[in-house]
Amino acid sequence: DGGITQSPKYLFRKEGQNVTLSCEQNLNHDAMYWYRQDPGQGLRLIYYSQIVNDFQKGDIAEGYSVSREKKESFPLTVTSAQKNPTAFYLCASKPSGSSHEQFFGPGTRLTVL
Amino acid sequence: AQSVTQLGSHVSVSEGALVLLRCNYSSSVPPYLFWYVQYPNQGLQLLLKYTSAATLVKGINGFEAEFKKSETSFHLTKPSAHMSDAAEYFCAVNSDTGRRALTFGSGTRLQVQP
Numbered sequence: 001d002g003g004i005t006q007s008p009k010y011l012f013r014k015e016g017q018n019v020t021l022s023c024e025q026n027l028n029h030d031a032m033y034w035y036r037q038d039p040g041q042g043l044r045l046i047y048y049s050q051i052v053n054d055f056q057k058g059d060i061a062e063g064y065s066v067s068r069e070k071k072e073s074f075p076l077t078v079t080s081a082q083k084n085p086t087a088f089y090l091c092a093s094k095p096s097g098s099s100h101e102q103f104f105g106p107g108t109r110l111t112v113l
Numbered sequence: 114a115q116s117v118t119q120l121g122s123h124v125s126v127s128e129g130a131l132v133l134l135r136c137n138y139s140s141s142v143p144p145y146l147f148w149y150v151q152y153p154n155q156g157l158q159l160l161l162k163y164t165s166a167a168t169l170v171k172g173i174n175g176f177e178a179e180f181k182k183s184e185t186s187f188h189l190t191k192p193s194a195h196m197s198d199a200a201e202y203f204c205a206v207n208s209d210t211g212r213r214a215l216t217f218g219s220g221t222r223l224q225v226q227p
Contacts, residue, residue, distance in 0.1 A: 004156075033214060040122060042203060042219040043157075058214065090156055099145050099164040099207075102215055104156035 003027065004105035006091050011110045013078070013085070021076045021108045023091035029103070030096050032074035036060060037088040037107075046089075049074055078110065086112045115140040115206045119218035127226050132191040134221045136178075136204030139185065146187045147205045147215065148178055157203065163187060174198070199225045 004025045013019045025032065031050045035043040045058030049068040063082025068074055074093075078085045088109050092102040120135040138144055145164050149157040161172025168180040178189045187204060201222045205215040 006156075035217075040219060042217040043215075044217075045214050048214050088154075092157075099162075101147055101159045101162050104149075104158070106156045107154070109154065 004091060004093055004103055006089075006105035006108050009106065009108060011108055013110065013112050015112055016080045018077055018079050019110065021078070021089055021091075021110070023074045023076065023105060024072055025074075025091075025093045025103075025105075026072060027093055027095075027103060028071070029093035030071070031094045032068070033092040033094070033102060034058075034064075034066065034074070034076045035090045035092065037090060043090065046076065085110055115144065115216050117204050117206050117216055117218035119202075119204055119221050121221055122219065123222045123224065125224040125226060126194045128196055129193050132176075132189070132194045132198065132223065134189040134202050134204075134223065136187045136189065136218060137185055138187060138204070138206045140206055145207045146178075146180065147207070148172065148176070148187075148189050149203045149205065150174075151201045151203065151220075153200075160189070160202075194223075194225045196225050196227065199223055 007022045033048045034046040037043050044060050046064050047066040049055035065077045090107045091105040094102045116139045118137045147162045148160040151157050160176050161170045163170050163180045171177045176191045201220045203220050204218040207215050
């Protein structure tokens with residue numbers, strides 16, 4: 001089955017700890033994205049990558065970091081510098097070409113205790 | 114830069130009634146427009162997309178949307194609401210060819226009353 005997987009589905013973190021969210025896709029898509037979702041605010045872009053070994057900051061990159069060492073994988077690290085990390089995080093991927101839609105994973109809900 | 118405005122954060126309809134969810138966009142170039150649906154604690158699923166072919170776009174689950182350039186709108190409709198349509202709906206635009214990322218509206222939560 002082709003698709004996007006995110007793990008874990010629920011994640012709890014103590015203040016001051018870094019945590020890494022996993023995102024894997026087997027759709028052979030070039031581009032991958034991380035979004036943060038908060039109630040009433042829609043989705044906001046954190047980071048995106050259009051090709052392996054390259055990534056760009058989105059609108060709310062502060063306190064986050066990413067890597068893109070493999071085409072299939074785009075992990076997101078939420079660092080202790082992120083002031084308010086409790087949110088629902090969504091990973092997406094897309095084929096090349098502007099007209100194509102993004103395909104979304106099931107999401108990870110991060111809660112800081 | 115592009116932007117999306119969804120009028121009405123909450124919409125409530127009766128089962129069997131017309132569903133109308135509003136979306137207006139701003140873009141300096143011809144846009145590609147998308148409607149996604151999200152059920153609680155899940156990812157987003159594509160309902161339909163406009164990519165400059167027909168202005169009336171049909172999607173899954175009986176939904177459709179009409180692209181109106183003069184009104185910069187892409188409203189989502191369904192003739193008869195079903196209880197299973199209760200979810201959050203997001204409109205998105207992708208017209209910034211440099212960044213190639215979607216800009217989302219803030220979402221509309223649809224409630225369907227029996």
